[in-house]
Amino acid sequence: MKYVFAAIIASGLAAGCAAPSLDVAAAEALMPGAAAPSAVAPVAFDYARMFGQDDRPATDYEQYEVRKSPQVLAFAGVAPGMTVVDLEAGGGVYTELFSRVVGDAGKVYMQNPAAFDAFLGDAVSTRVDGRLSNVVKLKSNFDDLSAVPDGTADRVTWLPGPARTLVHT
Template identity: 50%
Template sequence: MVRFRTIDAALIGAMAMLFAACGEGAPEDALAAAGDDPAARAAAVLSLPSRPVEDHGDDALRKPANVLAYMDIKPGMKIFEVEGGAGYYTQLFSPLVGPKGEVVIHNPEPFDAFLGDIVTNRVASLDNVRVTKSNFDDLDAEDGSMDMVTWLLGPHDLYYTPGGAALGDDNGAFAEIMRILKPGGVFFVLDHAATPGSPKSAGNSVHRIDPALVLEMVTEAGFMLAGESDVLRNPDDNYDVNIFEPEVRRKTDRFLYKFKKPE
C-alpha cells in the first residue's frame, strides 16, 4: 500500500505563482503548461481566476493541492462525485478533466434544503459537469462508465437521517460505486474520523465515522486498498465533538483512502 504525505508548501507556492501567469488564457493552457506532474497540475488549477473567491478561504484547511496531487486526475477522465456538496471540488475537477472529460456531481435530494441553488449556480459555466440527485444506493451512471469515484467528507452521512429517514443502504451504496466504476478504476474516500470502535450512529450524532468501519465495508464490496494519505490527519482532534462546532470545524482528523476496482 502506498502512503502519500504533504507536498512541500514552498514548492506548491512557487508553482502556483508560476501558473497564475497563465490565468488570463483558457484553463487548458495553464494545465498544459503544468505537464503531467500531479503537483504542478494541482497548483495550476488552484491558480485559475475562474475559482470563486470564497473557495480560496477554505484552501488552507482543506489542503486541496495535496488532495488533488494524490488523486492525479488526467484529462479526459470521467469522475462521479458522490455527495459533492456545494461543489468546491467540482470546480477543480472540471478543468482538470478538460473538455473531453466529464464530472458528475451528486447529492441526496434532501440536501436541497441547505444547498439551495448553490450547485446550480456554480456549474452554470462548467460545460463538462452534470448534476444528479438520488440516494446513495441509486447512482445515476451507467455500468462501468467512470474512471474515478470520490466520496469526500461524506460516508458518515450513510447514517445521517434528515427527517427521520436514511439516505440509502450502506452496503448498497458501495455496491453502486463498484457498479459504475470501470475495471481498474479508483475510488477515493475522505471523511472525519470518529473514535475507534464508534457505532454507525456517530454519523448522525457527531457526523463522523470510524475509519475501520469504512475499510471493512469498502473491502467487503470488492475493492482493494491501494493507498492512504496522511495529509489531513490531526491526532489533536476532539473526536467527541460534532464536526460543525467552531472548535473543530475544518480542523478534524480526516482520513483519505484510495481504493481500486479489480481489473
C-alpha cells in the same frame, strides 16, 4: 531448545503476515465478462495551476488550504480526460476542481441527495450552470448511481466538507 521453538513461531508469524501474491489471470477467471476499467494512463499533472484566481467563488480559495485540496487532487490521481463521480458533492468545491483537471475531454458527475437542497439553495446551479459544461448534476441517494453508465467512472470520490474535516495541528 526454547530459542529454536521461538524461531519456528516467529517464522510462522512472519509468513502469515506476508502479503499474498496477486495472480491476475486467476482473478480474471473468477470474473468472466467483467469490464476492464477505463484505460487512462497516469500522467504528470501540474495541480498547482488549478488554484489560480478566476471566476470561482472567493470562499473556494479560503477552503483550499483547510481542505488540503492540492494534496487531495494529487492523491486521487485525477487526470485530463477522466470521468469522475463526486459523491455528496455539496456546493461543488471539489466538483469544480475535478472539472478543471479533466477538461473538455472528461466528465464529472456531481451527485447530491435531494435532502441537500434545503441547505444548498442555489449554490449548485450558481456554480455549474453556464460555467462547467463537463459537469452532470445528479440528484439521487449516494448509493443510486444508475445515471452513471457502468464501467465509465475512472474515479469515485466522497470527500467531506469543511464542517467534517478534522484539522490536525
